[in-house]
Amino acid sequence: MKRLHRQLKKYSLLTLVSIILAVWSFIPIQIAIAFYQAPQPQAILTLGGGPEREEFTAQFARQHPTLDIWVSSGASADHARTIFYNADIPYSRLHLDYRAVDTVTNFTSLVSDLKQRHIQHIYLITSAFHMPRAKTIAIIVLGSQGIIFTAVSIPSQQPRESIPRILRDIGRALIWVISGRTGASLNPNL
Numbered sequence: 001m002k003r004l005h006r007q008l009k010k011y012s013l014l015t016l017v018s019i020i021l022a023v024w025s026f027i028p029i030q031i032a033i034a035f036y037q038a039p040q041p042q043a044i045l046t047l048g049g050g051p052e053r054e055e056f057t058a059q060f061a062r063q064h065p066t067l068d069i070w071v072s073s074g075a076s077a078d079h080a081r082t083i084f085y086n087a088d089i090p091y092s093r094l095h096l097d098y099r100a101v102d103t104v105t106n107f108t109s110l111v112s113d114l115k116q117r118h119i120q121h122i123y124l125i126t127s128a129f130h131m132p133r134a135k136t137i138a139i140i141v142l143g144s145q146g147i148i149f150t151a152v153s154i155p156s157q158q159p160r161e162s163i164p165r166i167l168r169d170i171g172r173a174l175i176w177v178i179s180g181r182t183g184a185s186l187n188p189n190l
Contacts, residue, residue, distance in 0.1 A: 027143040034148045038120035041150050043067050045114075047106045047126040047134055048074030051083065056154045057125050058087035067123070068093050072110055073100040103133055104172045104182045107141040114147055124149040129158035133166045140173035 044067050046057040054074050061069050061084075069089070074080055077096050084094050099109040114122065122142075126134045131153045138149050176182045 027140065030146045031139075031143045031148055034120040034143075034146045038148070041067065041121045041123045042119045043114065043117075044069045044123045044125060045110065045149075046071045046074060047103065047124075047130070048072055048100070049127060049130060051075045051079060053126060053154060054080050054083045058084050058089055060123070060125065060152065061089050061093070062087055064123070068095060068117075070095045070097060070110060070113070070122075072097050072106040101184050103130070104137055104141070104169050104176065105184050106134075107137055107173075108176050108182050111141060111145050111147065114142075115145055120147055122147065122149050123152050125152045125154065127156040127158065128153040129156045129160050133161045133169055136166055137169050137173045140170065140177060144177045 041064075044057060044061060044064065046053050046069070048054075048071060051074075054071060057069060057071065061067065069084070071080055071094070074096070075083070077098075080096055081091065081094070084091070095113075097110055097113075100106040124134060124138055131151055135149075135151055142149060172182050172184075
């Protein structure tokens with residue numbers, strides 16, 4: 001019986017390692033295909049976190065007048081619309097989305113919308129302190145779906161986010177790739 005238990009435990013570990021290796025091996029292939037098919041960004045995605053992100057995005061969008069803009073869980077809809085209106089950005093380009101509750105869900109809640117519109121390359125806008133974590137999650141979540149990004153950092157005085165926080169969200173992103181769930185509902189403080 002103990003032998004069977006050890007074999008099952010070993011099998012479970014091997015299965016988990018195999019799944020993780022499979023995920024890590026197919027993401028670079030997806031990214032390479034997306035880059036080949038869409039070498040230039042086709043849309044803008046801004047991660048909410050302060051009105052300065054929307055203000056920066058509005059000015060950035062003026063320099064890229066053909067790109068639609070997604071803002072994930074940013075300023076209130078009225079405030080965001082005012083920012084973009086003041087920058088002469090038509091509302092028809094603006095997609096405000098408030099489904100995300102954290103950085104992982106910023107990506108997981110919008111990835112199907114981007115895929116549905118055949119978007120394979122985005123500008124990713126967030127604050128400089130937040131960009132390392134955002135990029136790491138984007139590589140896993142967006143990369144697994146054949147979407148690449150060009151990072152655009154907004155200068156910030158805040159210190160970079162901690163490695164444990166980044167590692168936690170790597171795990172959550174991998175869980176999403178495998179299961180379709182982020183774990184956000186388990187802990188509202190994520």
